[in-house]
Amino acid sequence: MLNLLAGPFAQLAGTWLEGKVAKTKAVAEAQVAEAQSRATIAEKKATGDIDWEQVAIENTATSWKDEFALVVLMAPAIAVYIWPEEVRAGFAVLATLPEGIPGSCSLLSQAASASRA
Numbered sequence: 280m281l282n283l284l285a286g287p288f289a290q291l292a293g294t295w296l297e298g299k300v301a302k303t304k305a306v307a308e309a310q311v312a313e314a315q316s317r318a319t320i321a322e323k324k325a326t327g328d329i330d331w332e333q334v335a336i337e338n339t340a341t342s343w344k345d346e347f348a349l350v351v352l353m354a355p356a357i358a359v360y361i362w363p364e365e366v367r368a369g370f371a372v373l374a375t376l377p378e379g380i381p382g383s384c385s386l387l388s389q390a391a392s393a394s395r396a
Contacts, residue, residue, distance in 0.1 A: 339345075359366050 355366065
């Protein structure tokens with residue numbers, strides 16, 4: 280009678296143990312594969328075989344330059360809707376600047392765009 284009850288429990292414990300071993304083995308294999316891929320990437324970096332575009336893409340993931348430029352360029356457009364009188368006064372001040380200052384700014388922007396082309 281005891282054998283009839285112990286058999287299913289022993290089989291259940293054996294199945295659980297096999298599952299646990301398989302899970303541990305899968306985790307270890309995944310860690311080995313990850314370590315091998317990191318070693319391959321490090322080797323390619325050391326020999327200079329890595330694709331430079333991929334490195335540039337990875338480096339731009341933490342870059343704030345584009346976002347900063349977007350905020351700076353969009354600030355006047357947003358400010359027009361929030362503080363229209365102050366923006367109008369700012370443009371009035373810009374209109375009173377001496378003639379050479381706005382012209383030199385446009386020449387600088389044209390020179391910068393020509394150097395990029």
